[in-house]
Amino acid sequence: MVAPPSRRGLRRDSFGQRWLNHHDKNAFAGASSVGGGMITPLGEIAGSIFLHDLTLGYERHPAVHHLSGGFAAGSLTAVVGPNGAGKSTLLKGMMGLLRPLAGRVDWRGTIARHAAYLPQQAELERDFPITVEGVVSLGLWHQLGLWRPLTASLRKQVQEALATVGLASFAKREVSSLSGGQFQRMLFARMILQGASVILLDEPFTAIDHRTIEDLLAVMDRLHREGRTVVAVLHDLDLVRHRFPQTLLLARELVAWGPTADVLTTNNLKRAQALQEAWDEQAPVCARGAA
Amino acid sequence: MRRALAGCLFVAIGCAPIGVFLLLRRMSLMGDAMSHAILPGAAVGFLLAGMSVSVLSLGGLAAGLAVALAAGVTTRTTILREDASLAAFYLISLALGVVLVSLKGSNVDLLHVLFGTVLALDDSALLLLAGIAALTLPLLILIRRPLVIECFDPSFLRVVSGCGPVVHMVFLALVVLNLVGGFQALGTLMAVGLMMLPATTARLWARTLGGMIGVSLLTAFAASYLGLLFSYHATLPSGPAIVLTAGMLLILSLFLAPHRGLFSRYWAHSHLEG
Numbered sequence: 058m059v060a061p062p063s064r065r066g067l068r069r070d071s072f073g074q075r076w077l078n079h080h081d082k083n084a085f086a087g088a089s090s091v092g093g094g095m096i097t098p099l100g101e102i103a104g105s106i107f108l109h110d111l112t113l114g115y116e117r118h119p120a121v122h123h124l125s126g127g128f129a130a131g132s133l134t135a136v137v138g139p140n141g142a143g144k145s146t147l148l149k150g151m152m153g154l155l156r157p158l159a160g161r162v163d164w165r166g167t168i169a170r171h172a173a174y175l176p177q178q179a180e181l182e183r184d185f186p187i188t189v190e191g192v193v194s195l196g197l198w199h200q201l202g203l204w205r206p207l208t209a210s211l212r213k214q215v216q217e218a219l220a221t222v223g224l225a226s227f228a229k230r231e232v233s234s235l236s237g238g239q240f241q242r243m244l245f246a247r248m249i250l251q252g253a254s255v256i257l258l259d260e261p262f263t264a265i266d267h268r269t270i271e272d273l274l275a276v277m278d279r280l281h282r283e284g285r286t287v288v289a290v291l292h293d294l295d296l297v298r299h300r301f302p303q304t305l306l307l308a309r310e311l312v313a314w315g316p317t318a319d320v321l322t323t324n325n326l327k328r329a330q331a332l333q334e335a336w337d338e339q340a341p342v343c344a345r346g347a348a
Numbered sequence: 349m350r351r352a353l354a355g356c357l358f359v360a361i362g363c364a365p366i367g368v369f370l371l372l373r374r375m376s377l378m379g380d381a382m383s384h385a386i387l388p389g390a391a392v393g394f395l396l397a398g399m400s401v402s403v404l405s406l407g408g409l410a411a412g413l414a415v416a417l418a419a420g421v422t423t424r425t426t427i428l429r430e431d432a433s434l435a436a437f438y439l440i441s442l443a444l445g446v447v448l449v450s451l452k453g454s455n456v457d458l459l460h461v462l463f464g465t466v467l468a469l470d471d472s473a474l475l476l477l478a479g480i481a482a483l484t485l486p487l488l489i490l491i492r493r494p495l496v497i498e499c500f501d502p503s504f505l506r507v508v509s510g511c512g513p514v515v516h517m518v519f520l521a522l523v524v525l526n527l528v529g530g531f532q533a534l535g536t537l538m539a540v541g542l543m544m545l546p547a548t549t550a551r552l553w554a555r556t557l558g559g560m561i562g563v564s565l566l567t568a569f570a571a572s573y574l575g576l577l578f579s580y581h582a583t584l585p586s587g588p589a590i591v592l593t594a595g596m597l598l599i600l601s602l603f604l605a606p607h608r609g610l611f612s613r614y615w616a617h618s619h620l621e622g
Binding site for chain 1: 372427489490491493494496497499500501502503504506507508509510511554555556557559560
């Protein structure tokens with residue numbers, strides 16, 4: 058976690074906005090192993106996100122309450138907490154899919170529209186008659202726009218992204234015929250093509266097998282090493298301890314945010330559970346929000 | 349009879365692809381709701397100018413767009429989902445339409461609006477239908493990509509582009525426009541039949557979006573042609589005859605469609621190795 062900057066400006070030295078070194082995508086092309094293929098280079102300043110006293114919720118009931126802090130550019134953060142802790146709501150709020158009840162979200166170095174957001178699989182229409190190539194090519198939206206066709210060179214990019222996630226031979230398959238793991242690989246391929254400097258993942262490894270998780274983690278690590286800011290909502294605390302240097306522990310309110318080892322302590326986890334269970338649905342108007 | 353066939357084909361060209369998108373967006377009943385929603389506008393037109401095709405069309409278009417807009421705004425600004433807000437506004441609209449029709453006119457007039465007059469299409473009506481078809485196809489091609497994204501992954505479209513609400517309203521406007529065109533030929537209720545039955549049939553036969561639109565168009569053409577013949581030889585109203593034919597094609601498909609039909613469930617298929 059980093060402290061949010063004042064409205065006047067960003068403390069550039071401490072947040073490390075930086076130019077990336079890996080500009081040559083060909084350096085990655087042709088690799089056969091999953092996670093070792095093409096990754097679209099950033100070519101722009103990595104993004105950071107700051108939350109200022111952010112409250113998100115539904116029908117005046119806060120699901121995320123007065124949350125402040127920042128995701129530094131190039132950081133890799135897990136968002137954890139019990140069910141109903143507001144993790145997915147936080148991601149939706151950051152992406153602008155949910156209007157804050159109070160506070161604000163500041164994007165630095167990029168904008169929400171240029172970020173990549175992977176919702177939970179249940180939010181997608183898996184029976185829609187579209188091919189894997191059709192879905193992955195949507196990652197090129199900013200190049201294709203409303204009507205531009207998929208040219209041979211763009212099609213090649215799609216194929217490379219599919220190879221990166223281990224779906225090289227799946228381009229013409231109907232999405233409805235994919236398994237849960239294959240479906241998630243496809244969404245990662247679309248995310249790769251977006252070339253976003255900020256990536257938000259909502260439970261990306263839920264209900265998929267160990268091998269697929271490892272493959273997708275390899276892709277995620279690669280994107281992070283590229284300098285992209287990655288935020289992932291997760292439930293597997295062991296996975297978080299081993300693979301995520303930063304953790305935000307949420308229970309509708311902030312419990313802890315910082316280095317994972319400092320956040321995932323027994324006391325903090327107990328506090329998270331207690332905050333969740335102590336939640337009062339009949340609560341009066343929030344004094345901080347009304348002030 | 350040739351005019352009638354040409355009119356039905358024009359209606360099919362616009363309605364069939366729109367029906368496919370309605371089906372895929374799980375809005376199959378929306379066409380039905382909108383077909384009722386245009387009634388008060390057509391009734392106002394009827395009260396003002398009698399059975400004038402252009403005035404009826406303009407009235408129907410205005411009422412349909414008003415209901416679509418009201419339902420769209422309600423859905424995006426309140427807790428009500430699209431089906432609930434649309435149901436609410438179309439019912440209000442339908443009741444208003446029936447009241448207006450009852451002020452002047454008989455049940456025969458109401459039947460005329462509801463069931464159409466395909467065998468009495470004049471040049472101006474044919475031109476209108478051709479114009480609507482000519483407008484619908486290019487517009488659908490233009491908004492095809494965001495429509496697909498909104499069906500498959502709506503949050504993705506909201507993140508990458510702000511065009512979602514505009515595309516949605518353009519699509520709803522096309523639905524209304526084609527229903528208004530359809531009621532010239534088939535009547536408001538029957539036009540929905542030519543919109544949804546071929547699309548539903550296509551879902552059983554085709555795996556891709558393009559394939560679905562193709563099958564839907566062919567089914568709508570076949571239903572128009574066979575339905576008109578059926579209507580002529582059996583001296584039946586043309587609109588219901590066409591929709592009944594489309595219904596028969598759907599029922600046949602429910603049994604015969606490969607991989608997705610009822611027969612295929614009980615037919616022993618050889619399977620592949622990988």
